[in-house]
Amino acid sequence: MYARRRHAYFVLMGGCIGLFVLAWGVVRLWSVPAAVAMCLVAMVIPPVAAVVANRRGPEDRWWDDPSGDPQSDEWWDELDGRKGPR
DSSP states (O other): OHHHHHHHHHHHHHHHHHHHHHHHHTGGGTOHHHHHHHHHHHHHHHHHHHHHHHOOOTTSOOTTSOOSOHHHHHHHHHHHTOOSOO
């Protein structure tokens, strides 16, 4: 799942950079308002990309979910400063 989210992030950010480059390298020669509009769209993409990249999928393990391995869970509980069963 991590690879899919990372891929989506880089596709979105690549599109963002592409919009900026096209807007001020090509489109501004014909229409400055269109170039500005493209930059406004590109401005919205990075926060969306961050949300997509940090979204937790249904099969992803949450940070405090037990893994099912008692030894590993005990070790993580000790690191987290927890005492006793969950």
